[in-house]
Amino acid sequence: MSEPLLVDVYAAQAATGIKPGTLRMWLYRRHLTRYGHDRAGRDLVDLNEVQARLAAKAA
Numbered sequence: 001m002s003e004p005l006l007v008d009v010y011a012a013q014a015a016t017g018i019k020p021g022t023l024r025m026w027l028y029r030r031h032l033t034r035y036g037h038d039r040a041g042r043d044l045v046d047l048n049e050v051q052a053r054l055a056a057k058a059a
Contacts, residue, residue: 004046006035006044006045007044007045008045009042011047015047016054027043031053032053033045
């Protein structure tokens with residue numbers, strides 16, 4: 001498995017179009033893995049995992 005590409009929820013929104021609130025809800029429901037927080041306190045997620053979740057949801 002490849003190394004995670006860690007981004008905050010706003011960068012994940014820019015890359016995928018999913019709203020940060022939706023990503024936070026997925027984190028809360030444990031659909032995504034939380035990789036801690038950045039210096040500003042924003043949640044960090046793996047962009048590859050977010051894209052895989054989108055692909056699975058679309059299928």
